[in-house]
Amino acid sequence: xxxxxxxxxxxxxxxxxxxxxxxxxxxxxxxxxxxxxxxxxxxxxxxxxxxxxxxxxxxxxxxxxxxxxxxxxxxxxxxxxxxxxxxxxxxxxxxxxxxxxxxxxxxxxxxxxxxxxxxxxxxxxxxxxxxxxxxxxxxxxxxxxxxxxxxxxxxxxxxxxxxxxxxxxxxxxxxxxxxxxxxxxxxxxxxxxxxxxxxxxxxxxxxxxxxxxxxxxxxxxxxxxxxxxxxxxxxxxxxxxxxxxxxxxxxxxxxxxxxxxxxxxxxxxxxxxxxxxxxxxxxxxxxxxxxxxxxxxxxxxxxxxxxxxxxxxxxxxxxxxxxxxxxxxxxxxxxxxxxxxx
Numbered sequence: 001x002x003x004x005x006x007x008x009x010x011x012x013x014x015x016x017x018x019x020x021x022x023x024x025x026x027x028x029x030x031x032x033x034x035x036x037x038x039x040x041x042x043x044x045x046x047x048x049x050x051x052x053x054x055x056x057x058x059x060x061x062x063x064x065x066x067x068x069x070x071x072x073x074x075x076x077x078x079x080x081x082x083x084x085x086x087x088x089x090x091x092x093x094x095x096x097x098x099x100x101x102x103x104x105x106x107x108x109x110x111x112x113x114x115x116x117x118x119x120x121x122x123x124x125x126x127x128x129x130x131x132x133x134x135x136x137x138x139x140x141x142x143x144x145x146x147x148x149x150x151x152x153x154x155x156x157x158x159x160x161x162x163x164x165x166x167x168x169x170x171x172x173x174x175x176x177x178x179x180x181x182x183x184x185x186x187x188x189x190x191x192x193x194x195x196x197x198x199x200x201x202x203x204x205x206x207x208x209x210x211x212x213x214x215x216x217x218x219x220x221x222x223x224x225x226x227x228x229x230x231x232x233x234x235x236x237x238x239x240x241x242x243x244x245x246x247x248x249x250x251x252x253x254x255x256x257x258x259x260x261x262x263x264x265x266x267x268x269x270x271x272x273x274x275x276x277x278x279x280x281x282x283x284x285x286x287x288x289x290x291x292x293x294x295x296x297x298x299x300x301x302x303x304x305x306x307x308x309x310x311x312x313x314x315x316x317x318x319x320x321x322x323x324x325x326x327x328x329x330x331x332x333x334x335x336x337x338x339x340x341x342x
């Protein structure tokens with residue numbers, strides 16, 4: 001089979017190479033998936049460049065997310081059968097050879113989830129890390145729900161920073177599906193159309209001098225949950241619009257501006273900061289998130305594509321380096337690699 005691999009850290013065009021590999025057999029508790037589409041996330045290029053430290057294993061295969069068809073099941077596997085359409089996430093976590101940038105991958109069954117009827121493989125490869133991250137951010141508030149469903153966030157106001165990104169897109173859609181009022185922030189007027197298409201009722205340019213006043217005009221009692229992508233840069237704005245006992249869920253610090261805690265302001269608000277990283281969430285939480293995400297998909301609440309506010313950018317397997325470069329350069333939308341025919 002064809003696979004993209006690397007055995008050292010570095011630029012995509014220098015270290016990623018297309019090779020032939022043997023197709024592995026699944027062991028107990030594992031399934032083999034014929035990958036149709038692989039999704040590329042920022043965590044994938046960060047791992048490839050060595051941002052997380054350590055040395056890559058021999059023939060590490062990039063990309064954590066994907067979608068495809070179950071090709072074989074190992075012993076002790078329940079709930080999945082050959083021929084099932086599935087999406088998968090964290091494929092390469094602690095299994096560097098199991099990334100989705102290859103024609104077949106073998107992963108533990110708890111990383112594979114049924115793809116609801118009517119959802120295509122592009123959608124399946126687009127959810128994974130972005131949607132689970134968004135889900136976690138929306139379910140960590142002190143007085144909020146720990147599961148999402150229609151009505152779970154009724155009466156709540158959610159502020160999604162970076163509403164044009166993949167996590168922001170999923171957060172807007174999941175929050176709306178759960179009944180919240182959603183305000184999104186963007187960096188330019190050109191990007192405002194994306195969160196609007198995703199379902200945000202209000203969009204604010206966070207660069208505006210009166211951004212806090214604009215947000216407060218839509219949430220006079222303050223925001224219940226902030227889904228935050230740039231903690232350092234946005235902290236002052238977040239505190240200016242957060243309600244008492246509100247939650248700021250941080251999943252990234254884009255821009256790398258130092259994040260400093262204003263103790264007095266946070267004490268006055270009785271606020272909560274929750275840091276979100278899938279790798280340490282634990283499988284029970286990931287499983288619960290996937291179940292509810294699938295319910296949202298089945299309800300038609302998580303579409304992707306230009307009309308839904310998340311443009312899709314397609315590459316072929318031999319263009320994996322270009323796909324990584326697209327994500328690394330900040331391309332708006334979702335970067336996908338088509339591996340095989342559906």
